[in-house]
Amino acid sequence: MPIQTTSKIWHNGNLIPWEQATIHVMSHVIHYGSSVFEGIRCFRLPEHMQRLLDSAKIYRMEIPFSLEELCAGVVDVIEANGVTPCYIRPIAMRGYGEIGVSPKGSPIEVYIANFPWGKYISGHGGADVCISSWNRLAPNTLPALAKAGANYMNSQLIHMEAETNGYQEGIALDVNGLVSEGSGENVFVVRNGVIYTPPLCNSALSGITRDSVLTIARHLGLPVTEQSLPRELLYIADEVFFTGTAAEVSPIRSVDRVVIGDGKPGEITKKIADEFFGIANGLKPDRFGWLTPVKSNAAEPVTA
Ligand SMILES: Cc1ncc(COP(=O)(O)O)c(C=O)c1O
Numbered sequence: 055m056p057i058q059t060t061s062k063i064w065h066n067g068n069l070i071p072w073e074q075a076t077i078h079v080m081s082h083v084i085h086y087g088s089s090v091f092e093g094i095r096c097f098r099l100p101e102h103m104q105r106l107l108d109s110a111k112i113y114r115m116e117i118p119f120s121l122e123e124l125c126a127g128v129v130d131v132i133e134a135n136g137v138t139p140c141y142i143r144p145i146a147m148r149g150y151g152e153i154g155v156s157p158k159g160s161p162i163e164v165y166i167a168n169f170p171w172g173k174y175i176s177g178h179g180g181a182d183v184c185i186s187s188w189n190r191l192a193p194n195t196l197p198a199l200a201k202a203g204a205n206y207m208n209s210q211l212i213h214m215e216a217e218t219n220g221y222q223e224g225i226a227l228d229v230n231g232l233v234s235e236g237s238g239e240n241v242f243v244v245r246n247g248v249i250y251t252p253p254l255c256n257s258a259l260s261g262i263t264r265d266s267v268l269t270i271a272r273h274l275g276l277p278v279t280e281q282s283l284p285r286e287l288l289y290i291a292d293e294v295f296f297t298g299t300a301a302e303v304s305p306i307r308s309v310d311r312v313v314i315g316d317g318k319p320g321e322i323t324k325k326i327a328d329e330f331f332g333i334a335n336g337l338k339p340d341r342f343g344w345l346t347p348v349k350s351n352a353a354e355p356v357t358a
Contacts, residue, residue, distance in 0.1 A: 057169060060135040064127045064166035067119070069134055075165055082148035082160035087204030089147035090115065093299045096132065096140050097334050098262050099125050099346040102299075103144070105262065109200040110146055115162055117146050124164075129348050131168045136350040141171035141300075147203075171300070180307030180319055181296070183236070185285055186212040186224035190234035190257040198257040209237035223296070225288070225309070228257040233283040239296035239304070240264040243287060244322045249278040256282055263297040263330075269342060270329045276322060288312075293320030295327075302334075303327040 063075040083089045090109035094102045103124045110117050119127070128142055144166040152159035188211045191198050196205055208226075216224035216237075225241055228234040233252050235241055240261040243250045249271050252258050271278040288294055292315045294306040303326060305319035319327075332338030336345065 055171070058137075058171075060137055060167075060169050062131055062134040063168075064131045064164075066164055067123070067127070069130060072167075075167070077147075077163070078150040080153060081150045082152070082157055083203065085153070086148075086155060086157070087202070087207070088113070088115075088157055088160075089145055089203035090201060091143065091145040091203060092201060094128065094142040094144070095299055095334070096142070096346060096348065097299075098266065098344045099128055101262050101265070103128070105201060105260070106144055106146065109202060112197050112200040113157075113202065115146060115148065115157075117162060117164060119164060124166075125346070127166050128168075129346065131166050132348045133350060135168050137168065137170045139170055139172050141169060143167045143169075145203075179317070180305040180314075181222040182220075182308045182311070183223045183225055183306055184216050184219060184221040184310050185288075186215055186226045186237075188212050188215065188224075188226055190226040190228050192229035193255070193257065199254065199260055201259060206238075212237040227285060228252075231285065232256050233285060233288065234258050235261075236296055236298075236301075239298035239301040241288075242267065242295050242297060243283060243291045244293035244295075244320060245287065245291050247277065247322075249276055249322065250283055250287075251278075251280055252283055253280040261297055261299075263299055263302065266330060266342075266344065267297050267303065267326055270326055270333075273341075274325060274329065276325075288314075291315070293323045295319075295323045303330050 059072050062069040063072055092102045092106045103121055146164045148157045148160040149163040151161055212224040212226050223236050225236050226234050234256045235258040240258055254260055288309045289312045294314050296304045305323050307317055333340055
């Protein structure tokens, strides 16, 4: 889907016109993938911005803004643009300075864009996905806990392969052949009433939606466990679903053309999705304090 432009982008503390948010082709980030970023939907803003700071810390990028300043920047840019459905893309990168691999001489630039972006994984009744022939990042190579631009070269391989072969998304295994995550989503499995998701040591991103689902499941009294999962557990699961800011809670209908359960979104997936969308859309009480209020002139509420 082409990007829909909006009025303003936040750059290093100031709102600038969308068209002026450009960088030089010789910027460090263009050559070496040196960026960290976030994807947000007005939901769990501080947790996302803390992950941005954590990703930057892993790469020794000193961001000259506090958590509070970054969160305020997000609110400012949303108030300036007032779009719905509201997607926010903060990014910190190493800019124009020196061309060597060493990042030290290239300045840190921080941008926060905000534009309308709807559902990422479409499909009535669930997505058809495959196991990718590409593994997720091996430990101690590219750090999986950093949401870095460079990691998404691996995601692109996973996603392109899936699309080329007629699937909506791919699930990658880790370097040891255990279930890791989708190209841009965490994976959950339900079997015999128990909810499973791989732990972070299986090269999965610490998804904020993953955490929301774990919290909701515990709150609903559903048994949930973080443990390594063999590939074949996906085939014999009762339910499988993706979570992510873009994907939200998306049921999976088949894996490698093996139909999951009865091929329809399962009861536990529906229960969790109902709670998740209820809170995100302001239809249920924000019992966990996950929403940040913004002033907006958008025709519809600016929520998830
Ligand atoms: C590789 C990967 N895994 C998982 C996720 C889900 O994370 P979140 O729920 O924080 O959006 C994303 C999306 O950011 C992702 O890119």
